[in-house]
Amino acid sequence: MNRSVFVKAHFAPLFKDVTVKVGTGERKRGLLGGEKEVTRKETQRQQVGWSDSRIDGARLARDIDDAIRVLNEEGYEVVGLSPVTSGAYRYQYNAQGVSSSKRILSETEKVSGGGSFGYGYGYSYTEGMVIVARYRGD
Secondary structure, rough: OOEEEEEEEOOEEEEEEEEEEEEEEEEEEEEOOOEEEEEEEEEEEEEEEEEEEEEEEHHHHHHHHHHHHHHOOOOOEEEEEEEEEEEEEEEEEEEEEEOOOOOOOOOOOOOOOOOOEEEEEEEEEEEEEEEEEEEEEO
């Protein structure tokens, strides 16, 4: 008896260094007798979002380890791992005034040429891994 398990890959978190004010625990008396907390500026690394192109390889490895551990505890032996890839693309093409028919122009007609342009791109990324396991029958 065989079993397959899909382990999803997650996109990598994006971080940015941000300057924040941090309290020192001290208080300072102002000119009018009021007190206010003393702060200092500190740079901290904060997550600001998720990548749209890089997966978190370290997290994927941990998730695969967890899935294999569960399979082994249930009496299965891993016989294969296969990556699952997905892709994305975008393109645009525009033909302005371009025709495949012959045009007969008189001497008084101005030649107004047509043109075209286009672009396209595509890429793939690892969506996850499929683990195939066989029951040991212990």
